[in-house]
Amino acid sequence: MKTEVSTAANFISRLLKTTGLLSEEQLQHFSYSLEKSLGEHYKHHWFPNAPCRGSAYRCIRINENHKMDPVIGEAAGTIGLTREQLFTLLPSELTMWVDPYEVSYRIGEDGSICVLYESEPSNNRASSGSCKGELRVGMGRSKKPKSFTTIRISSS
Numbered sequence: 001m002k003t004e005v006s007t008a009a010n011f012i013s014r015l016l017k018t019t020g021l022l023s024e025e026q027l028q029h030f031s032y033s034l035e036k037s038l039g040e041h042y043k044h045h046w047f048p049n050a051p052c053r054g055s056a057y058r059c060i061r062i063n064e065n066h067k068m069d070p071v072i073g074e075a076a077g078t079i080g081l082t083r084e085q086l087f088t089l090l091p092s093e094l095t096m097w098v099d100p101y102e103v104s105y106r107i108g109e110d111g112s113i114c115v116l117y118e119s120e121p122s123n124n125r126a127s128s129g130s131c132k133g134e135l136r137v138g139m140g141r142s143k144k145p146k147s148f149t150t151i152r153i154s155s156s
Contacts, residue, residue, distance in 0.1 A: 001039065001042060001046050001100070002039070003117065003119075004098050004099070004100065004101075004102075004103050004117060005035050005038045005039050005042065005098065006035055007098075007103040007116050007117040008034075008035075008038060008060065008096055008098045008103050008116075009031045009032075009034040009035035009038060010031055011096070011103075011105065011116055012031075012034060012060075012072065012090070012096075013027050013028075013030055013031040013034070015089075015090055015091070015094075016030065016089055016090070019089050021089065022079070026079040026080075029078060029079050030075050030076065030078065030079050030081075033074075033075040033078040033079075034071065034072065034075035037071045037074055037075055038071055038098065041071050042054075042057075042058055042098070045057045045058060046058075046100060047100065048100040048101075048121065051099050051100040051101055051102070051121075052099065055097060055099050058097065058098045058099060059095065059096070059097055059098075060072065060094075060095070060096040060097075060098065061094070061095055061096075062087075062090055062091065062092070062093070062094040063092070063093055063094075064092040064093055066083075066087060068083055068086065068087065072086065073086065091107045091108075093107060093108045093109055093111075094106075094107055100121075101118065101119050101120065101121055102115065102117065102118050102119075103115070103116045103117040103118075104116060
C-alpha cells in the first residue's frame, strides 16, 4: 500500500508544483501529510487479494461543483491552503483511483485514464486485470470504447 499511496500523494504534489506558487518545503510537507492521511484512511479498505474491493472508497475526486476529497483538503490545511485556494490550483475535474497494484487518474469527465503506477501481484490469488477494466465489463462493455485511451506514465 505504501508505494500506491506515495505515488498518489506525489502526483497531486506535482500538480501543485506546476503552479509555481508553493515553496519546495510546502510541497514536501503537503505530500508527507497527504501520504500519511491516505495510508490511515485506506488502512481498513485495502484488499490485495481482491484489488477492486473498496475501489470506490479509495477513489479521490475533485469536481467542478466544488466537491473535494476531504483528505486532500486536510493535507492542504497543513500548509495553510484553504479549500477555495486548492480549487484554483488543481484541475477542476480530477479522479484518481488508488488500488492495490495500480494507481491511475483521469482529468476531466471524458479524459483518458492514465496509469501512474502498475505492478503484478506477488501471488496468483489476486484478481487479474485492473478495476477500470472490470468496471467497463460490468457496464456491458466487453471492449474498450473507441474514445477510451490508457496512457502509461513512467517516473524514470
